[in-house]
Amino acid sequence: MPTLVLPFPVIDPVLISVGPFAVRWYALAYIAGILLGWLYARALIRTQQYWDGKAPLTVLDYDDFIVWVTLGIILGGRIGYVLFYNFPHFIANPMEMLEVWKGGMSFHGGFLGCVLAVVLFGWKRNISIGSLGDLTCAAGPIGIFLGRLANFINSELWGRPAPDVPWSMVFPNGGPIPRHPSQLYEAAMEGALLFVLLYIAIRMGALRRPGLIIGLFAMFYAVLRSCGEFFREPDAQLGFLWGGMTMGMVLSVPLFLAGVGFAVVAMRKPARTA
Numbered sequence: 094m095p096t097l098v099l100p101f102p103v104i105d106p107v108l109i110s111v112g113p114f115a116v117r118w119y120a121l122a123y124i125a126g127i128l129l130g131w132l133y134a135r136a137l138i139r140t141q142q143y144w145d146g147k148a149p150l151t152v153l154d155y156d157d158f159i160v161w162v163t164l165g166i167i168l169g170g171r172i173g174y175v176l177f178y179n180f181p182h183f184i185a186n187p188m189e190m191l192e193v194w195k196g197g198m199s200f201h202g203g204f205l206g207c208v209l210a211v212v213l214f215g216w217k218r219n220i221s222i223g224s225l226g227d228l229t230c231a232a233g234p235i236g237i238f239l240g241r242l243a244n245f246i247n248s249e250l251w252g253r254p255a256p257d258v259p260w261s262m263v264f265p266n267g268g269p270i271p272r273h274p275s276q277l278y279e280a281a282m283e284g285a286l287l288f289v290l291l292y293i294a295i296r297m298g299a300l301r302r303p304g305l306i307i308g309l310f311a312m313f314y315a316v317l318r319s320c321g322e323f324f325r326e327p328d329a330q331l332g333f334l335w336g337g338m339t340m341g342m343v344l345s346v347p348l349f350l351a352g353v354g355f356a357v358v359a360m361r362k363p364a365r366t367a
Contacts, residue, residue: 098271101262104246122243126236127166131159133235134228143300145366149221155228158214162229165210166203166236173202177340179330200237200318201344204311207233223303223359230310231291238284245276252278252324267326275325282317298364305359311352315345 109116134155138148175183175190177199183190207229215222244250248264252273255261261271290313291299291306299305319342327339334343 099260099262099274101248101264103265106247118246119243122239123166123236126239127159127163129239130229130232130235131155133232137228137231137295137300143295143298145298145301145364148300149224149303149365150218150228154218154220155225157218158210158225161210161214162207165206165208167198167206169206169209170198170200170203173199173205177202177344178328182330198240199344200314201348204348221303223307224300227300227303227306230307231295233310234284234288234291237287238280241276241280241284245274245280250276251326252276253326255324272326273324275321278324279318279321282321283314287313287317301364301366302359302362303365304355308352308354308356308359311348311355313352315349315352318342319345 104118106119107115107117108121135152137143138150138152138155141147171190208226211226211229212222214220215225248266251262251264251267252275254270255273256271258271258273260274262274263269263271287310291310294306294309299309322339322341325339325341327333331340333339
């Protein structure tokens with residue numbers, strides 16, 4: 094065991110409890126992520142220089158959309174986890190599918206839920222589906238960042254053994270072996286770094302090409318998530334898949350290819366002008 098191992102900061106996963114009701118950090122991360130992402134998207138809509146004129150949707154449109162995307166994130170994330178990560182267990186214990194407060198959300202499922210919400214709301218309001226998706230993807234890293242921090246607080250999704258890494262940690266439910274704090278790695282890459290990369294693209298005019306931010310988000314996330322998977326312990330019920338890949342890596346392949354498709358189509362179309 095290394096001489097330097099960071100102590101795991103044990104934080105109660107339950108922030109506040111009153112009788113049978115409890116407010117958990119995990120749920121709070123989703124609420125804060127959606128709220129902050131909504132405020133950020135509103136700011137982008139109001140900044141006309143990013144669109145070379147007025148945005149193709151209004152702040153009030155996005156205010157109404159936030160309910161749709163919230164349902165997409167929660168339902169898609171949970172359904173994706175059930176299908177991709179532990180389907181046999183949930184078939185045997187169907188009532189546990191509803192126990193979202195215990196954790197178990199799939200990013201890739203949540204992303205598909207967001208896509209469905211964007212498409213349905215765009216058709217209903219007759220607004221640009223590409224631009225609506227761009228705004229949602231631009232705000233997405235905020236929720237990802239907070240969600241990974243919540244994973245860390247819950248002592249879940251911890252990393253692979255790292256006995257020689259001085260910043261490794263012994264997680265309460267991860268055995269006695271020091272491990273990578275992979276949740277923090279992913280928060281930094283999939284959250285903070287991805288947010289900065291997309292913001293730079295926005296400053297360079299990406300919102301003038303509907304669908305480009307969607308493509309960049311999908312490509313960058315797929316790459317960053319795959320990098321993080323090299324440090325993250327695979328789910329026990331799945332282990333390693335083909336060629337040492339994890340489920341997160343496998344699901345990131347079609348996500349990356351879809352991102353390439355969105356980016357190519359967006360770049361082939363002329364940029365919107367005032």
